[in-house]
Amino acid sequence: xxxxxxxxxxxxxxxxxxxxxxxxxxxxxxxxxxxxxxxxxxxxxxxxxxxxxxxxxxxxxxxxxxxxxxxxxxxxxxxxxxxxxxxxxxxxxxxxxxxxxxxxxxxxxxxxxxxxxxxxxxxxxxxxxxxxxxxxxxxxxxxxxxxxxxxxxxxxxxxxxxxxxxxxxxxxxxxxxxxxxxxxxxxxxxxxxxxxxxxxxxxxxxxxxxxxxxxxxxxxxxxxxxxxxxxxxxxxxxxxxxxxxxxxxxxxxxxxxxxxxxxxxxxxxxxxxxxxxxxxxxxxxxxxxxxxxxxxxxxxxxxxxxxxxxxxxxxxxxxxxxxxxxxxxxxxxxxxxxxxxxxxxxxxxxxxxxxxxxxxxxxxxxxxxxxxxxxxxxxxxxxxxxxxxxxxxxxxxxxxxxxxxxxxxxxxxxxx
Amino acid sequence: xxxxxxxxxxxxxxxxxxxxxxxxxxxxxxxxxxxxxxxxxxxxxxxxxxxxxxxxxxxxxxxxxxxxxxxxxxxxxxxxxxxxxxxxxxxxxxxxxxxxxxxxxxxxxxxxxxxxxxxxxxxxxxxxxxxxxxxxxxxxxxxxxxxxxxxxxxxxxxxxxxxxxxxxxxxxxxxxxxxxxxxxxxxxxxxxxxxxxxxxxxxxxxxxxxxxxxxxxxxxxxxxxxxxxxxxxxxxxxxxxxxxxxxxxxxxx
Ligand SMILES: [Zn+2]
Numbered sequence: 051x052x053x054x055x056x057x058x059x060x061x062x063x064x065x066x067x068x069x070x071x072x073x074x075x076x077x078x079x080x081x082x083x084x085x086x087x088x089x090x091x092x093x094x095x096x097x098x099x100x101x102x103x104x105x106x107x108x109x110x111x112x113x114x115x116x117x118x119x120x121x122x123x124x125x126x127x128x129x130x131x132x133x134x135x136x137x138x139x140x141x142x143x144x145x146x147x148x149x150x151x152x153x154x155x156x157x158x159x160x161x162x163x164x165x166x167x168x169x170x171x172x173x174x175x176x177x178x179x180x181x182x183x184x185x186x187x188x189x190x191x192x193x194x195x196x197x198x199x200x201x202x203x204x205x206x207x208x209x210x211x212x213x214x215x216x217x218x219x220x221x222x223x224x225x226x227x228x229x230x231x232x233x234x235x236x237x238x239x240x241x242x243x244x245x246x247x248x249x250x251x252x253x254x255x256x257x258x259x260x261x262x263x264x265x266x267x268x269x270x271x272x273x274x275x276x277x278x279x280x281x282x283x284x285x286x287x288x289x290x291x292x293x294x295x296x297x298x299x300x301x302x303x304x305x306x307x308x309x310x311x312x313x314x315x316x317x318x319x320x321x322x323x324x325x326x327x328x329x330x331x332x333x334x335x336x337x338x339x340x341x342x343x344x345x346x347x348x349x350x351x352x353x354x355x356x357x358x359x360x361x362x363x364x365x366x367x368x369x370x371x372x373x374x375x376x377x378x379x380x381x382x383x384x385x386x387x388x389x390x391x392x393x394x395x396x397x398x399x400x401x402x403x404x405x406x407x408x409x410x411x412x413x414x415x416x417x418x419x420x421x422x423x424x425x426x427x428x429x430x431x432x433x434x435x436x437x438x439x440x441x442x443x444x445x446x447x448x449x450x451x452x453x454x455x456x457x458x459x460x461x462x463x464x465x466x
Numbered sequence: 467x468x469x470x471x472x473x474x475x476x477x478x479x480x481x482x483x484x485x486x487x488x489x490x491x492x493x494x495x496x497x498x499x500x501x502x503x504x505x506x507x508x509x510x511x512x513x514x515x516x517x518x519x520x521x522x523x524x525x526x527x528x529x530x531x532x533x534x535x536x537x538x539x540x541x542x543x544x545x546x547x548x549x550x551x552x553x554x555x556x557x558x559x560x561x562x563x564x565x566x567x568x569x570x571x572x573x574x575x576x577x578x579x580x581x582x583x584x585x586x587x588x589x590x591x592x593x594x595x596x597x598x599x600x601x602x603x604x605x606x607x608x609x610x611x612x613x614x615x616x617x618x619x620x621x622x623x624x625x626x627x628x629x630x631x632x633x634x635x636x637x638x639x640x641x642x643x644x645x646x647x648x649x650x651x652x653x654x655x656x657x658x659x660x661x662x663x664x665x666x667x668x669x670x671x672x673x674x675x676x677x678x679x680x681x682x683x684x685x686x687x688x689x690x691x692x693x694x695x696x697x698x699x700x701x702x703x704x705x706x707x708x709x710x711x712x713x714x715x716x717x718x719x
Binding site for chain 1: 467468469470471473474477479480512513514520521522525595599600601602653655656657
């Protein structure tokens with residue numbers, strides 16, 4: 051299995067619209083959805099040939115099979131180190147869990163009030179019968195702190211992209227004059243994020259990846275992307291010059307499942323170590339042992355997910371659903387907490403030129419806390435799930451998860 | 467059957483036509499309706515402050531010029547930009563569109579060949595993707611050297627031939643007579659018809675001004691590009707363009 055890392059640099063503004071049901075104006079999203087990247091690549095392949103896709107060919111393997119390639123979302127990767135100092139994150143760009151909190155009045159990573167995670171403390175408090183209303187160490191009220199983040203030289207940084215409204219005048223070609231009737235506005239993601247000290251603008255950079263199980267096909271796709279890199283356009287209004295990007299690729303072997311299971315186990319071990327530490331702090335109030343013999347783990351949604359149970363849309367990953375996703379039977383699996391929210395979204399399938407249905411989405415950042423008495427059975431399935439995703443349309447980047455995200459270990463006293 | 471390895475092998479790089487427009491007079495490429503400026507028609511800028519002529523503006527003007535040239539050469543051309551009068555619908559238009567020169571090598575669901583006029587084959591229409599990609603034309607001059615100029619304008623009352631004071635407005639333009647260079651490119655994607663470059667160059671030569679208020683002397687330009695100096699266009703392309711199919715006999719003249 052291979053991972054093709056994509057570094058996408060914007061050369062013109064990007065119009066990544068999301069139209070919500072009932073709204074006539076499309077809002078700009080603050081990242082490039084995997085489905086947009088997938089659609090652009092599929093359309094580009096179809097454009098290069100007069101052949102049609104057939105069963106068993108590369109097009110099917112990449113886009114249509116059950117085990118099709120996974121096109122992950124591209125998240126903004128520019129680090130704002132100071133007001134006139136920028137860098138591109140070398141590390142992974144992740145989505146903050148919904149349990150991340152920051153001061154209401156001075157929110158943000160240090161040197162602002164700092165951001166911390168409340169999942170473990172909320173769980174301990176609740177199990178001890180306490181109502182947990184967190185504030186920060188200065189006693190300030192806190193609220194959820196959402197978005198993308200990465201670590202750079204030991205510090206945490208939030209990632210975002212500037213947006214602006216482009217107003218353009220359509221041309222009445224017969225008169226070759228500007229005609230106000232066809233004035234239009236589009237919300238776009240800026241192609242630059244600011245200027246460095248020496249005046250050079252910092253282009254907007256996004257990072258994404260494509261996961262492909264067939265090694266030869268992965269290499270062929272990388273070659274295709276490299277050769278065609280100058281011609282990819284992402285998002286809307288591309289014939290008007292928007293969406294021009296430069297794509298750099300880097301191919302990496304995904305470690306085999308044993309190795310990935312070990313990584314998952316290590317993350318779960320640290321998570322439980324910290325959870326037990328916090329648990330004993332809360333035990334000051336009353337001696338409870340409901341964590342005895344149980345191993346806890348979280349699923350953190352790194353992208354929006356489309357989840358259903360018994361044919362009904364849901365925003366919670368239940369014990370039964372997780373058993374089903376991983377194809378294992380653990381009657382003892384228990385869901386303790388679910389922090390999830392939802393949104394409606396419709397979309398445009400660029401490859402087929404069709405309007406997609408309106409979907410109920412579980413928002414990225416959602417957190418689910420599970421426990422089991424037989425953790426050994428879970429390491430490998432969870433490692434597999436992390437490379438594949440949960441729910442529908444995983445090949446378009448939906449339902450990407452991370453097990454036991456390290457940010458859960460950032461407590462309020464050590465807010466970053 | 468689509469195999470990437472064979473696509474990669476038969477890969478044809480696209481052709482890029484570099485373009486530079488030297489703006490002789492002040493340029494006014496307004497974006498009416500946007501706020502944040504004193505002007506009623508602020509000039510368009512990139513996020514880093516550089517002045518731009520948007521790709522859409524150049525594409526629209528070039529399509530218009532190419533349509534005029536092709537029609538003058540006797541080709542039946544659909545009428546943009548309204549979908550109903552564009553290929554393949556062409557409601558209410560007469561002309562010899564069902565000609566082999568207009569076949570794009572693709573088939574309709576019923577097996578008949580698909581026809582699109584020469585212009586749509588390059589610039590696209592709602593049912594055919596464009597083969598040409600336009601970039602914004604970006605002013606290479608440092609934004610610090612291109613201060614905004616506000617110039618008052620008035621609306622003329624045509625009947626009375628007087629200026630209507632109430633309709634005084636402000637135009638934001640680039641500095642006058644600064645000979646500002648704007649650079650960009652037109653990309654011919656693989657599969658672009660072979661007559662494209664000839665038609666584009668001919669069309670560009672007909673664009674003498676971009677932006678608004680041409681009659682007020684704004685936006686006049688000269689093209690400066692190596693492609694004009696060494697166009698390397700074969701004679702048979704000119705012959706093809708000059709030999710438009712005659713209208714079908716018995717049809718409308
Ligand atoms: Zn046409």
